[in-house]
Amino acid sequence: MRYCYLHRSKPYIMPHSFTEENYLKIIHNLSGPEGTEVSTNALAEGTATRAASVTDMLKKLAEKDLINYKKYQGVTLTPTGEKLALKIIRKHRLWEVFLVETLGFGWDEVHDIAEELEHIPSDRLMERLAAFLGHPRFDPHGDPIPDAKGNMPTADYLKLSEVEEGDKVRMMGVLEHTTPFLQHLDRSGLMLGCEMEIKETNDYDKSALVQIDGVKTLFLSQEISKNLLVQRV
Amino acid sequence: MRYCYLHRSKPYIMPHSFTEENYLKIIHNLSGPEGTEVSTNALAEGTATRAASVTDMLKKLAEKDLINYKKYQGVTLTPTGEKLALKIIRKHRLWEVFLVETLGFGWDEVHDIAEELEHIPSDRLMERLAAFLGHPRFDPHGDPIPDAKGNMPTADYLKLSEVEEGDKVRMMGVLEHTTPFLQHLDRSGLMLGCEMEIKETNDYDKSALVQIDGVKTLFLSQEISKNLLVQRV
DNA sequence: ACTAATTTTTAGACTACCCTAAACTTTTTC
DNA sequence: GAAAAAGTTTAGGGTAGTCTAAAAATTAGT
Numbered sequence: 001m002r003y004c005y006l007h008r009s010k011p012y013i014m015p016h017s018f019t020e021e022n023y024l025k026i027i028h029n030l031s032g033p034e035g036t037e038v039s040t041n042a043l044a045e046g047t048a049t050r051a052a053s054v055t056d057m058l059k060k061l062a063e064k065d066l067i068n069y070k071k072y073q074g075v076t077l078t079p080t081g082e083k084l085a086l087k088i089i090r091k092h093r094l095w096e097v098f099l100v101e102t103l104g105f106g107w108d109e110v111h112d113i114a115e116e117l118e119h120i121p122s123d124r125l126m127e128r129l130a131a132f133l134g135h136p137r138f139d140p141h142g143d144p145i146p147d148a149k150g151n152m153p154t155a156d157y158l159k160l161s162e163v164e165e166g167d168k169v170r171m172m173g174v175l176e177h178t179t180p181f182l183q184h185l186d187r188s189g190l191m192l193g194c195e196m197e198i199k200e201t202n203d204y205d206k207s208a209l210v211q212i213d214g215v216k217t218l219f220l221s222q223e224i225s226k227n228l229l230v231q232r233v
Numbered sequence: 234m235r236y237c238y239l240h241r242s243k244p245y246i247m248p249h250s251f252t253e254e255n256y257l258k259i260i261h262n263l264s265g266p267e268g269t270e271v272s273t274n275a276l277a278e279g280t281a282t283r284a285a286s287v288t289d290m291l292k293k294l295a296e297k298d299l300i301n302y303k304k305y306q307g308v309t310l311t312p313t314g315e316k317l318a319l320k321i322i323r324k325h326r327l328w329e330v331f332l333v334e335t336l337g338f339g340w341d342e343v344h345d346i347a348e349e350l351e352h353i354p355s356d357r358l359m360e361r362l363a364a365f366l367g368h369p370r371f372d373p374h375g376d377p378i379p380d381a382k383g384n385m386p387t388a389d390y391l392k393l394s395e396v397e398e399g400d401k402v403r404m405m406g407v408l409e410h411t412t413p414f415l416q417h418l419d420r421s422g423l424m425l426g427c428e429m430e431i432k433e434t435n436d437y438d439k440s441a442l443v444q445i446d447g448v449k450t451l452f453l454s455q456e457i458s459k460n461l462l463v464q465r466v
Numbered sequence: 467a468c469t470a471a472t473t474t475t476t477a478g479a480c481t482a483c484c485c486t487a488a489a490c491t492t493t494t495t496c
Numbered sequence: 497g498a499a500a501a502a503g504t505t506t507a508g509g510g511t512a513g514t515c516t517a518a519a520a521a522t523t524a525g526t
Binding site: 250252282283285286289290293304305 | 512513514515516517520521522
């Protein structure tokens with residue numbers, strides 16, 4: 001009730017700083033499933049900083065053996081860096097499940113809050129949270145949640161823009177997480193799990209006419225459909 | 234699934250830094266219910282930094298009108314600072330309830346994790362969490378949780394060390410939150426809500442013999458009993 | 467009340483992270 | 497296969513928060 005020691009700099013070992021963790025996560029996200037090199041400029045955009053700042057941080061991360069970095073050649077994660085990145089991503093997505101499933105937030109509201117929560121350092125906390133949530137394998141946007149060892153559940157979804165006329169599919173995820181995009185889907189009545197039948201595709205602008213859950217029909221521009229992940233049913 | 238913007242320095246308005254929030258919380262805790270002046274040295278101990286660093290930060294907080302600070306005279310919180318401190322404390326205690334009640338942590342394990350979670354900035358998050366937990370008024374250590382407006386639930390508990398022979402009391406809180414202390418209570422079978430009858434007190438060393446829940450009898454040194462909050466039944 | 471001990475503040479410096487401007491590499495273009 | 501454009505790194509500097517050492521103010525002792 002009285003004392004409140006702070007321990008930040010001294011007693012606790014800060015495993016990796018907020019900033020370092022973000023770099024690792026963003027490198028992971030930008031390097032894609034094949035782990036291709038990420039450019040300094042891409043990272044500058046991803047971290048909302050300037051290229052010069054990125055270079056500084058890359059040196060620091062290379063020093064700590066978290067990334068493979070050769071001047072002018074872009075970066076990739078080392079196995080250690082990859083493991084750490086997956087841990088941050090696991091935490092981010094588990095917190096998103098918590099925010100939506102337990103606290104009742106909309107899927108358009110949780111990204112920024114999870115961005116903060118993902119850096120809370122306790123492993124025991126994450127494992128207890130995962131257990132409480134029933135070890136979910138996908139987050140509210142359909143993104144796979146790595147398990148505690150870093151294994152990503154596989155899910156080979158298609159973009160809706162790649163599906164052909166007449167196909168019936170189920171919506172499984174989104175490739176864009178911004179609030180306006182997700183709110184647009186909400187207003188259109190699109191949500192994870194809904195069924196869609198492609199009634200018509202338009203070769204000229206790649207737009208499509210789809211029927212949702214056998215009821216209402218919707219016109220989808222390619223802007224939208226290329227960001228929707230689906231599975232044939 | 235792909236992009237992950239960082240927004241820290243620019244797009245978000247960081248309301249108050251992690252460090253500033255901690256100073257406010259610690260000033261609140263050290264200045265007690267009457268809001269008496271807190272000394273630089275006390276803050277240096279509370280923040281695990283040196284007095285010189287504290288002085289720097291106090292100037293900064295005074296500049297922002299969060300504390301009343303006159304050189305060499307100690308500090309008190311301004312109304313704004315007090316409001317902010319209570320908000321941090323509310324968040325800390327709500328997260329502790331969550332960790333114990335929802336995730337099943339022991340009361341001896343949650344302090345350090347809550348110390349991190351208390352700085353997550355979303356108001357909506359806190360209010361949804363409070364609602365999910367059923368708007369608890371006390372945390373797992375018996376500490377009162379301020380409501381969203383900053384009103385502290387009142388509870389005039391006594392220290393067990395102030396209770397007289399023959400009295401029957403119920404344990405309502407603790408004044409010490411360290412892991413070893415709480416684990417010692419666990420091993421002794423003492424927990425919030427248990428009933429105690431003071432069988433014997435020893436004037437010389439202020440120790441006492443108490444019977445727990447009408448069953449086992451326990452010897453308590455003053456070291457322990459002065460940190461236990463109780464209520465007569 | 468005056469010296470001694472304690473507490474607090476100032477001065478100067480360090481690290482993490484960020485910046486701008488200039489220099490240097492790589493890629494593109496003709 | 498240069499020259500221009502694009503991308504990246506170096507150089508030098510800024511802020512937040514911390515430090516040590518020394519100076520100044522307050523409190524305590526006799």
